[in-house]
Amino acid sequence: MFLKKGSTIVVLLLVFYQNTNSQSVDVSKRVDCYPEPGASQDACQSRGCIWTEAPSSSPVGTPWCYYPTESGFTVQSTGTNSFVLAAKTKNPYGNNISPLNVKYSSNGATLLLTIGNDDRYVPPVNFPKKPSTSTESLKFTSGTIGSSDVFSFKVTRASTGVALWDTSIGGMQFADKFIQIATYLPSKNIYGFGDHIHKKIRHNLDRYTTWPMFARDIGPDSGSALSTQNLYGVHPFYMCIEADGKAHGVFILNSNAQEVETGPGPHLLYRTIGGRIDMAFFPGPTPEQVVNQYLQHIGFPFLPAYWALGYQLCRWGYGNLDAMKTVISRNQALGIPLDVPYADIDYMNHYEDFTEGDNWSGFPAYTQQIHAQGLHLIVIFDPAVEVDYASFQRGINADASFIEWARDDQVPHNIQDQYPMAKNTKIMLGNVWPDRNTAFPDFLDPRNNTNAWWAGEFAQFHKTLPFDGMWIDMNEPSNFDTGTYNTVEEQLASAKLSCPITGSDSSLDVPPYPTQAVYQRNGEYLFSKTLCMLGKTAHRTRDFYDTKNLYGWSEARATYQAIPQVTGKRSAVISRSTFPSSGRYGGHWLGDNTARWGDLQTSVIGVMEFNMFGVPYVGSDICGFNGVSNEELCLRWHQFGAFSPFSRDHNSEGMPDQDPAVWPSVANAAKIALTFRYYFLPFLYSLHYNAARYGHTVIRPLFFEFPKDEETLNISEQFLWGSALMIAPALYQGQTSVHAYFPSDTWYSLQPETYGQKMFSGFNDVNAPLSSLTPVFVRGGFVLPRQSPGTTTTASRLSPFELLITVKTNAASSGDLYYDGGDDLIPNDDIEQHPRVHWQFSFTSSIAGGVLTGNCETCSTAVRPPTLDIIEILGYPSSPNFNGFKLDGSSVTLDMTKTSYNSANQRVMISARNMISLMALKKKFTLSFTNLNVYL
């Protein structure tokens, strides 16, 4: 030190140093004040933020520029469950709104919180918001940060006092186009937020990570170690498992471009650039209850037609109908279960919706042919329609809305005037697959003209091509090559859609903080690969800036609502872009993945996450979409994909064929896995019914059933069907066994080589042969319905029912069976009025014998289910007396050629033709038996 002690300069420096130091925040708890590139000490401090370099030992991504803890708003006045706040801290991206309203309320056990004034934009999503129930309750308390007057709040779990949210970390902001709120979290066990590629199901909160949420046409990147890019949809929902295993969930309703930054506090920082913050806190206390409470709020999933649970085979680039026929029939010839052939965009005439290309002249006849075989057809539709053909003209005639420019003088007439049908409109023209310019239907048009026209187009086309399901793609919405302009001259010089980046018209397209969705992609804008944010939607009442993330959601709703007048039967809509409550209207495939092992691995996580998001009908493109697949990968992907609710092999244009029939080994493995799936379809369908009627998941991560078992909290490569069936697929090249975790419980193997064996708890290495069934295990204490499989669901549905009962010592076994017409509409989505039978089963046993009871919980005489003919019991310790079976007191004659007891693996098989009627008239039954060799 060259400075002399006691000198004035030294004292001043020390004072300055101490001031900074007293405010400095631990490297694990910083609220980032400079999320965009280019941070510097000067720029940081001029925002009123603190600059402290983080030592290299700090968590990855530690911000050097961060908000003082005592930053945010102060309380101006307090009302009943409400506050009026006044801005205190500078907002780097605009003036904070002041006064600012905060109010909270409860809806059953769910706690609702709104930050933002009534004049702020709220997404027009019309959630049902049914009040939730829970054994737990949440408490809202307000406070101030440190010794300051800065407002903060906590949401605590009443039973334990654990703070689920605690905003005393500071940093709250609320300007017109920059809103943020930060909170401490009670644990690092965070799940959800989407749509992203997560390499592990549990987020990594040991580092700072920002996840943008802004719907985008971009394929998942499972190739890099960490890719945070936002994919096709937006799901601002997460779940947290607290230290004691209790779960809660948090949902933020907002449809603007947004992002979340998670950090090691543990904490998170949520940012959005419009609307307001509408939060819902769900108390659980189990993970499944959290999802249930979330779905009470946003809406329960649709019930797919039964056939939609069958295997689906698709590719882009068949080129003509004959190629499609060849692929379909060669897989059928090998006995591979198959329900749904697909046609991708190449079936259309020059990619125009509602048309057929020249190479597809026999398509309607072929569709009738596959219908006669019990198969169903799904074809693709894109939202954007070319503006020079009949479909668009009918839209104009029907006064349907399309996304528009805000003003006439923004319309580029060099493009517009080429099209007589669009010439005198403000419709914003883009370029997607069709040869010429396209318009984007405005599915948020509150007058319903657009949706009525859309439904009419489907209905008219359906008369030509009797498809059964609709696959809606490109609905982020995607627009190719969106350019930029500074001046009208520049705009007119472009042959493509371009958006303003300077001047007063650019305020929505180039907002003060465009989010990481933009910063991550150097040189891009919010409108890149989509339409200009200044566009108008909802029939000129909203800015596209606000509603962009709702585009796929609104198209899915319009398409779903068209079904009654199109096919007149229950169907399935598959949408690429999703938003909370998309599951009410359709399912989702995980997008344009790549034929890589990493993509197979992340598929498992994606399927589990979309179940948390209320979109249980989900799966990845089996074998991988982009790139060249290979035999081993395609085989393993079928072994996994057979257990995705949505199970489809799909391939990109120009890639070699990858349908199972290409390789004998893949055909064999696919047949085995899919035959198992078809056998258990009644169970899978019953899970979908429970999702649609009660708001449940179909696929569950292990921690959903075992949240107090810490080991389950990061298991990303195993999953459950409901509570009972556990799948541990092989996901790595060269793998011959799976190091699978068995939570402490009773588990039986269903793999043929070890069938019926009990599995030890903890980690087991289980064989994963290429030539046999995926490792799949059933949990003790359940009753699973199944039907002997055919090669179509249509055939399988005619088989007699069977029950698989799994014994858990000293516990009853239970399960249910749902059955209905399979493809009959559910008018008004009112499943309570839908003709159906729903049986609940219970099995108990003692040293003396066993009793199976069935109780028809909902019984409609209009539905005629097959009889229950076969019962299998696993883990039954002694042989039943097969001469002593009684059904409701009367003797049952069993078919002794199919009835047996195997003491080696404790397996009972009971069979009798037409043994138990499951018709509505029955209402209930009791099947009882005694054991042989009972010495009491």
Ligand SMILES: *[C@@H]1O[C@H](CO)[C@@H](O)[C@H](O)[C@H]1NC(C)=O
């Ligand atoms: C139609 O089929 C022919 C013959 O297979 C093929 O060469 C051509 O590319 C196809 N046309 C289209 C538009 O796919």
Ligand SMILES: *[C@@H]1O[C@H](CO)[C@@H](O)[C@H](O)[C@H]1NC(C)=O
């Ligand atoms: C809007 O149109 C669709 C399609 O015709 C129809 O199913 C729906 O019921 C209509 N909604 C309203 C509110 O009229």
Ligand SMILES: *[C@@H]1O[C@H](CO)[C@@H](O)[C@H](O)[C@H]1NC(C)=O
């Ligand atoms: C999960 O985490 C535990 C400890 O936190 C670790 O022992 C285990 O290996 C992890 N399991 C997986 C599958 O990552």
